[in-house]
Amino acid sequence: MTSANGNASQVTNNGDVRKPFKIFIGYDPREDQAYEVCRHSILKRTSIPVEITPIVQSDLRAKGLYWRSRDQFESTEFSFTRFLTPYLANYDGWAMFVDCDFLYLADIKELTELINDKYAVMCVHHDYFPKEKTKMDGAVQTVYPRKNWSSMVLYNCGHPKNKGLTPEVVNNQTGAFLHRFQWLDDNEIGSVPCVWNFLEGHNEVVENDPKTFPKAIHYTRGGPWFEAWKTCEFADLWLKEMQEYMKKKSNVS
Numbered sequence: 001m002t003s004a005n006g007n008a009s010q011v012t013n014n015g016d017v018r019k020p021f022k023i024f025i026g027y028d029p030r031e032d033q034a035y036e037v038c039r040h041s042i043l044k045r046t047s048i049p050v051e052i053t054p055i056v057q058s059d060l061r062a063k064g065l066y067w068r069s070r071d072q073f074e075s076t077e078f079s080f081t082r083f084l085t086p087y088l089a090n091y092d093g094w095a096m097f098v099d100c101d102f103l104y105l106a107d108i109k110e111l112t113e114l115i116n117d118k119y120a121v122m123c124v125h126h127d128y129f130p131k132e133k134t135k136m137d138g139a140v141q142t143v144y145p146r147k148n149w150s151s152m153v154l155y156n157c158g159h160p161k162n163k164g165l166t167p168e169v170v171n172n173q174t175g176a177f178l179h180r181f182q183w184l185d186d187n188e189i190g191s192v193p194c195v196w197n198f199l200e201g202h203n204e205v206v207e208n209d210p211k212t213f214p215k216a217i218h219y220t221r222g223g224p225w226f227e228a229w230k231t232c233e234f235a236d237l238w239l240k241e242m243q244e245y246m247k248k249k250s251n252v253s
């Protein structure tokens with residue numbers, strides 16, 4: 001866990017005096033570098049206190065919170081564990097889940113300012129059908145409605161509907177039920193601008209139109225931490241961030 005700065009009690013979020021904003025990042029041992037760089041990119045830019053926790057499947061198994069057997073459609077270790085976010089936040093306040101293959105370019109405070117308590121969750125409503133048949137390091141790509149919506153979600157953890165997202169439900173429900181937010185009605189799913197989950201290889205920057213400039217790049221096809229994606233779009237930004245993270249790490253130790 002990490003607090004970006006110590007001034008927790010002074011932060012207001014949606015009118016309330018708040019504790020640090022909780023952020024859960026999906027962790028996969030094959031993408032450790034991606035996780036570290038994603039985390040670094042958030043901490044470096046945030047102007048509000050945040051508490052970042054990796055969602056590590058082996059830890060959750062050891063704690064008896066996760067017991068699902070692995071299925072063939074899981075491309076990462078956090079395919080299902082991500083839906084434990086409201087539980088892990090004690091069904092209290094707002095928290096964010098994000099995949100580890102994100103690079104933040106903006107202050108997370110800007111995202112929290114979009115929070116609206118009338119919703120149970122908020123996310124980017126992608127209308128997206130991937131061109132590739134495989135993703136990352138060869139895992140099978142699957143196509144389904146609301147694809148990629150669950151990769152970055154603001155959860156209103158105290159919302160009554162999200163109390164239904166118990167460990168039992170997360171362990172037993174189908175991928176379709178979870179990834180399509182079927183525990184919710186459509187009007188309980190708020191929308192945030194696509195620049196907060198900007199899909200590399202899909203979304204496009206329009207010159208001179210700041211509304212299209214990514215605030216968080218999602219290397220959904222695989223990012224520069226994989227040999228095959230070293231030259232993907234925005235690879236330079238991620239590599240630069242990684243160098244910075246490595247430098248900071250070596251200065252500390």
Ligand SMILES: [Mn+2]
Pocket residue numbers: 099100101151218219220
């Ligand atoms: Mn992803």
